[in-house]
Amino acid sequence: xxxxxxxxxxEQFTELSxxxxxxxxxxxxxxxxxxxxxxxxxxxxxxxxxxxxxEGWASRYKILADGTRQIMAYLIPGDxxxxxxxxxxxxxxxxxxxxxxxxxxxxxxxxxxLMRKHENVSRALWWSTLVDEAILREWLVxxxxxxxxxxxxxxxCEMLLRARAVGLTDDGTFEMPxxxxxxxxxxxxxxxxxxxxxxxxxxxxxxxTRGKLVTIHELEKLVSFSDFDPLYLHQEGNRVAVGRNPxxxxxx
Amino acid sequence: xxxxxxxxxxEQFTELSxxxxxxxxxxxxxxxxxxxxxxxxxxxxxxxxxxxxxEGWASRYKILADGTRQIMAYLIPGDxxxxxxxxxxxxxxxxxxxxxxxxxxxxxxxxxxLMRKHENVSRALWWSTLVDEAILREWLVxxxxxxxxxxxxxxxCEMLLRARAVGLTDDGTFEMPxxxxxxxxxxxxxxxxxxxxxxxxxxxxxxxTRGKLVTIHELEKLVSFSDFDPLYLHQEGNRVAVGRNPxxxxxx
DNA sequence: CGGCTCATTGACCAACGTCAATGCCGGTGG
DNA sequence: CCACCGGCATTGACGTTGGTCAATGAGCCG
Numbered sequence: 403x404x405x406x407x408x409x410x411x412x413e414q415f416t417e418l419s420x421x422x423x424x425x426x427x428x429x430x431x432x433x434x435x436x437x438x439x440x441x442x443x444x445x446x447x448x449x450x451x452x453x454x455x456x457e458g459w460a461s462r463y464k465i466l467a468d469g470t471r472q473i474m475a476y477l478i479p480g481d482x483x484x485x486x487x488x489x490x491x492x493x494x495x496x497x498x499x500x501x502x503x504x505x506x507x508x509x510x511x512x513x514x515x516l517m518r519k520h521e522n523v524s525r526a527l528w529w530s531t532l533v534d535e536a537i538l539r540e541w542l543v544x545x546x547x548x549x550x551x552x553x554x555x556x557x558x559c560e561m562l563l564r565a566r567a568v569g570l571t572d573d574g575t576f577e578m579p580x581x582x583x584x585x586x587x588x589x590x591x592x593x594x595x596x597x598x599x600x601x602x603x604x605x606x607x608x609x610x611t612r613g614k615l616v617t618i619h620e621l622e623k624l625v626s627f628s629d630f631d632p633l634y635l636h637q638e639g640n641r642v643a644v645g646r647n648p649x650x651x652x653x654x
Numbered sequence: 655x656x657x658x659x660x661x662x663x664x665e666q667f668t669e670l671s672x673x674x675x676x677x678x679x680x681x682x683x684x685x686x687x688x689x690x691x692x693x694x695x696x697x698x699x700x701x702x703x704x705x706x707x708x709e710g711w712a713s714r715y716k717i718l719a720d721g722t723r724q725i726m727a728y729l730i731p732g733d734x735x736x737x738x739x740x741x742x743x744x745x746x747x748x749x750x751x752x753x754x755x756x757x758x759x760x761x762x763x764x765x766x767x768l769m770r771k772h773e774n775v776s777r778a779l780w781w782s783t784l785v786d787e788a789i790l791r792e793w794l795v796x797x798x799x800x801x802x803x804x805x806x807x808x809x810x811c812e813m814l815l816r817a818r819a820v821g822l823t824d825d826g827t828f829e830m831p832x833x834x835x836x837x838x839x840x841x842x843x844x845x846x847x848x849x850x851x852x853x854x855x856x857x858x859x860x861x862x863t864r865g866k867l868v869t870i871h872e873l874e875k876l877v878s879f880s881d882f883d884p885l886y887l888h889q890e891g892n893r894v895a896v897g898r899n900p901x902x903x904x905x906x
Numbered sequence: 907c908g909g910c911t912c913a914t915t916g917a918c919c920a921a922c923g924t925c926a927a928t929g930c931c932g933g934t935g936g
Numbered sequence: 937c938c939a940c941c942g943g944c945a946t947t948g949a950c951g952t953t954g955g956t957c958a959a960t961g962a963g964c965c966g
Binding site: 801802843844846847850 | 954
Binding site for chain 1: 921922923924925
């Protein structure tokens with residue numbers, strides 16, 4: 403099942419029948435691999451296929467005139483890169499692999515068929531784009547109104563819940579294949595300051611790291627430290643979910 | 655024509671036939687007025703009608719636990735407040751009037767009919783939500799990566815172009831019915847600092863203000879000062895548009 | 907004339923950026 | 937096996953942007 407993680411995510415919104423799942427699976431095309439730092443889609447492209455991230459992490463980003471970068475979204479397995487772009491002639495930003503990635507290509511016409519035949523799948527896909535937008539809004543809040551250390555805490559909470567929804571967590575620990583520089587470019591700061599933030603969170607015993615593995619010792623403490631409210635993720639049973647794992651990790 | 659500004663905006667994306675325009679107009683319901691600072695939609699609501707802003711400015715915002723506010727979008731005439739919410743059970747943020755507003759209510763079932771019958775209108779409406787999302791991404795870039803004074807300059811450029819698209823500008827001047835505090839809550843700073851930013855832009859002769867009227871003396875200077883690239887607004891003939899008025903202001 | 911909201915000012919301070927090293931670690935060629 | 941290299945993490949000193957606090961003014965309205 404190459405669409406396992408997508409389905410796992412969509413089922414947070416609505417139950418899908420076996421037929422629907424199969425139809426989704428049957429709509430998929432090739433899988434292509436991308437190396438870390440490679441672009442999956444570049445600004446100016448107008449891709450013919452929908453891109454589904456199956457493995458690895460990627461980012462939506464823009465490069466400014468002065469060469470600085472702003473990352474506007476993280477994509478993890480189960481996330482779609484460009485559900486919509488058909489309507490805008492060209493991408494106004496790029497999507498790049500943050501770690502080695504596997505990307506599933508879904509020809510647009512097959513997607514269109516799928517969505518026409520399966521109302522339920524169609525709604526679930528739209529739901530996922532609405533959640534993406536909600537996440538974007540929350541990032542704006544995060545950058546606009548929270549201090550650097552809380553900002554990092556907030557992001558870590560979010561990524562834990564998102565990773566959990568696609569079965570990529572092991573209790574309070576998950577892999578976050580990002581450099582501190584990438585995180586800095588996400589949260590509007592410098593790598594040096596990002597580093598200081600990590601040290602604060604570690605000193606407060608809110609998180610610890612080993613390589614790219616992050617572990618959150620007591621999610622509730624980090625949640626309240628970071629003023630995190632999972633409502634915006636629109637995950638079913640959200641509030642309950644902060645505390646335990648709502649679904650058994652999928653078998654690999 | 656109560657949908658004049660919406661149509662004016664949509665026609666940046668595609669020409670609409672007289673029949674389509676009429677169908678859009680016929681789908682509308684009541685108009686309601688809101689006073690400045692009044693909420694049009696509150697967090698937690700799940701509205702039955704689509705809300706189209708016809709007059710005045712409104713904002714999408716969230717209030718944080720510590721009482722601070724983050725504004726995540728400005729809505730001006732022609733903008734839709736909640737094209738989608740049907741799919742998410744409840745609003746994860748509020749929409750409030752910034753100035754006295756007139757809001758046109760469009761019953762969801764009529765909208766659904768309209769979109770079913772008129773593919774072209776449907777596409778135009780989706781296009782407008784995609785543009786909203788693109789704007790949101792650009793705001794993230796703005797807050798994340800630009801210094802306070804450029805941030806303000808960037809926003810002013812954007813609002814000029816958006817206002818122009820719905821016939822609300824008079825050359826380089828337009829009404830921006832916002833307090834400095836609201837602007838500060840938009841761009842992640844304090845009102846005091848926002849005030850300093852205004853003074854910088856005025857000192858550089860990039861803008862001047864009289865009451866709520868803002869005038870941009872030479873758009874090109876402000877554009878380059880603010881590192882503004884109108885691509886993200888996905889307005890037809892964008893690049894040309896920075897400089898002259900692409901359409902004659904609609905007769906009132 | 908108060909009383910309100912909003913704009914403006916100035917002194918001071920903290921968060922965060924800048925600059926310039928240094929350390930760490932995994933990978934690679936010899 | 938080991939020296940070296942390159943990318944990333946970390947550190948410290950110091951500078952700047954923007955926040956805080958506390959007034960003062962300016963315009964509007966009953």
